Amino acid sequence: MPGEIDYSKINIIPDQDTAEWWEGTKRHKFLVRQCKQCGHKWFPPFPACAKCTSMDLTWYETAGKGVIHSYVVVTQPILAAFVTAVPYVVGLIELDDCHEADGRLTRVAGVMKDDEAEVAIGLPVEVVFEPTGDPNFIMPRWKICGTASNTWKFTE
Amino acid sequence: MGALTDKYCIVGVGETRFMKASNRTPLSMACEAVKKAMDDAGLTAREVDAITSFQIADSTDVANVAQALGIRINYGSVAYSGGSTTEALTAHAIGLIEGGYCNTVAIFRSMNGRTGRRMGGQAPGGVVPPSRAEGDAQFYMPWGFTTPAQHFAPSAMRYLHDFGASTKSFAEVASAFRYHAGLNPKALMRAPMTIEDHQRSRWVAKPFRLLDCCLETDVASAFIVTSRERAYDLRQPPVFILGGSARTYADNPAWNHSRLRPYLQAGNFARQRVWGMSGIRPEDIDVLSIYDAFTYTVILQLEAYGFCAIGEAAEFVKGGRLRIDHELPTNLSGGHLSEGYAHGVALVNEVVRQLRHRADDSCPGWAEGRHTYDRQAGCRQVRRARFGASLGWGTETRGSCLILRSASA
Numbered sequence: 001m002p003g004e005i006d007y008s009k010i011n012i013i014p015d016q017d018t019a020e021w022w023e024g025t026k027r028h029k030f031l032v033r034q035c036k037q038c039g040h041k042w043f044p045p046f047p048a049c050a051k052c053t054s055m056d057l058t059w060y061e062t063a064g065k066g067v068i069h070s071y072v073v074v075t076q077p078i079l080a081a082f083v084t085a086v087p088y089v090v091g092l093i094e095l096d097d098c099h100e101a102d103g104r105l106t107r108v109a110g111v112m113k114d115d116e117a118e119v120a121i122g123l124p125v126e127v128v129f130e131p132t133g134d135p136n137f138i139m140p141r142w143k144i145c146g147t148a149s150n151t152w153k154f155t156e
Numbered sequence: 157m158g159a160l161t162d163k164y165c166i167v168g169v170g171e172t173r174f175m176k177a178s179n180r181t182p183l184s185m186a187c188e189a190v191k192k193a194m195d196d197a198g199l200t201a202r203e204v205d206a207i208t209s210f211q212i213a214d215s216t217d218v219a220n221v222a223q224a225l226g227i228r229i230n231y232g233s234v235a236y237s238g239g240s241t242t243e244a245l246t247a248h249a250i251g252l253i254e255g256g257y258c259n260t261v262a263i264f265r266s267m268n269g270r271t272g273r274r275m276g277g278q279a280p281g282g283v284v285p286p287s288r289a290e291g292d293a294q295f296y297m298p299w300g301f302t303t304p305a306q307h308f309a310p311s312a313m314r315y316l317h318d319f320g321a322s323t324k325s326f327a328e329v330a331s332a333f334r335y336h337a338g339l340n341p342k343a344l345m346r347a348p349m350t351i352e353d354h355q356r357s358r359w360v361a362k363p364f365r366l367l368d369c370c371l372e373t374d375v376a377s378a379f380i381v382t383s384r385e386r387a388y389d390l391r392q393p394p395v396f397i398l399g400g401s402a403r404t405y406a407d408n409p410a411w412n413h414s415r416l417r418p419y420l421q422a423g424n425f426a427r428q429r430v431w432g433m434s435g436i437r438p439e440d441i442d443v444l445s446i447y448d449a450f451t452y453t454v455i456l457q458l459e460a461y462g463f464c465a466i467g468e469a470a471e472f473v474k475g476g477r478l479r480i481d482h483e484l485p486t487n488l489s490g491g492h493l494s495e496g497y498a499h500g501v502a503l504v505n506e507v508v509r510q511l512r513h514r515a516d517d518s519c520p521g522w523a524e525g526r527h528t529y530d531r532q533a534g535c536r537q538v539r540r541a542r543f544g545a546s547l548g549w550g551t552e553t554r555g556s557c558l559i560l561r562s563a564s565a
């Protein structure tokens with residue numbers, strides 16, 4: 001397990017485009033933006049549809065499952081919040097149930113609950129919601145939830 | 157060919173020393189860089205009438221620089237943006253002069269990039285104090301990635317996966333540029349670097365090691381753009397602007413989460429326009445600068461602008477191909493990785509010096525264009541320098557470039 005993240009050292013400032021998204025995490029929902037006109041889904045929650053330019057939007061609650069598309073192993077902390085967390089892995093996850101305008105799967109990032117030794121491109125993951133110490137903010141993280149036959153790991 | 161190809165020139169270049177701790181204000185450094193570029197061109201304060209700059213961290217305003225140097229400007233502005241803005245401001249300058257808004261534009265970037273506000277926002281000496289995650293940062297700071305190294309690493313990791321490459325290709329880039337820095341008296345890091353030195357350096361954000369990262373630097377650098385008619389009267393051989401691109405974006409530029417495939421970055425979208433406007437091809441380039449925030453950003457741009465095919469750059473850079481006296485001499489100053497990080501301006505300055513045949517190396521006659529080509533004796537000038545390019549990177553999603561030719565080409 002990676003070390004603890006000290007979320008008290010980051011002040012998250014929601015705005016009018018994002019406040020509902022942060023509200024969703026408090027109910028353990030990982031929301032993505034969805035266009036009411038064409039159905040396109042995206043994240044982070046930009047305020048217009050990149051597929052059809054509509055600004056008539058709703059939220060889609062993803063099942064929070066996906067596959068590791070890529071990752072970084074952070075060994076040198078920069079933010080004070082992560083000094084006790086290194087080394088940790090940030091996963092770049094392709095969600096199973098959301099697609100971008102060009103048809104490929106929507107990607108989201110987040111700190112893995114797993115150690116570097118366990119992480120590999122191609123593994124299935126699911127979202128877990130982590131308390132931050134501030135009841136107004138719950139952070140999504142990702143956890144390996146199965147195996148896959150075709151995986152790739154950085155071994156240098 | 158572009159409508160304005162060959163009508164505008166870079167006529168002066170200058171910079172402060174590349175420093176780890178300047179103990180100076182960005183204003184003082186900016187004044188020195190602009191003054192040196194003016195002196196280099198043989199321009200007086202009355203003959204420069206526009207100043208532009210850009211910033212995303214430490215900086216100074218153009219109005220202060222103009223006032224300090226006694227330049228009365230007809231145009232001045234500071235763009236809020238980072239890497240790849242250098243080449244874009246050159247395009248702005250051409251448009252402004254062509255439109256009659258001003259005659260001669262000084263472009264600078266000044267920053268205490270190491271002892272002032274550092275990229276990623278950290279204070280001098282270490283980690284970021286409690287930080288505000290607002291705007292974009294809501295969706296990266298608490299998610300575990302903040303600095304450029306952390307942002308670009310997943311793209312690099314996927315590249316290694318997709319193309320079966322290893323980080324030895326990154327080492328080839330770092331070691332070639334370090335060799336050039338050894339020929340550049342201005343460079344911060346001049347000691348030779350082997351492939352093994354790179355591979356032994358400590359991890360920062362896998363797959364990046366310390367020697368994949370550019371040098372946080374205190375420096376100001378500047379160059380001056382004017383019309384061909386004015387350029388002929390000045391001190392240096394003019395370097396002509398053939399074309400370029402100015403902050404071209406990839407589609408879907410949501411770079412924090414929904415990142416692009418590494419081989420669909422901004423340069424891929426600019427390539428056809430750039431070479432069409434310039435009237436030359438990648439194979440015509442004799443001296444190249446590539447925005448080397450990281451070794452990996454060089455790999456991506458070689459592919460994006462057509463110097464090799466997508467997925468081939470890791471192989472392309474092997475065997476010293478980017479070294480002086482080899483096929484594609486690149487970052488002859490040492491670049492951001494070894495000369496020092498100047499946010500792209502110094503990369504343009506090096507191409508200009510090479511195309512003038514006046515690389516400021518250890519040759520006694522460099523200022524008059526007399527070079528020995530003896531690398532052991534510290535000569536950095538390429539023998540044949542007709543066409544050059546500077547490729548600017550501002551994340552995978554945005555980029556600029558500048559295609560130049562020497563007065564004798």
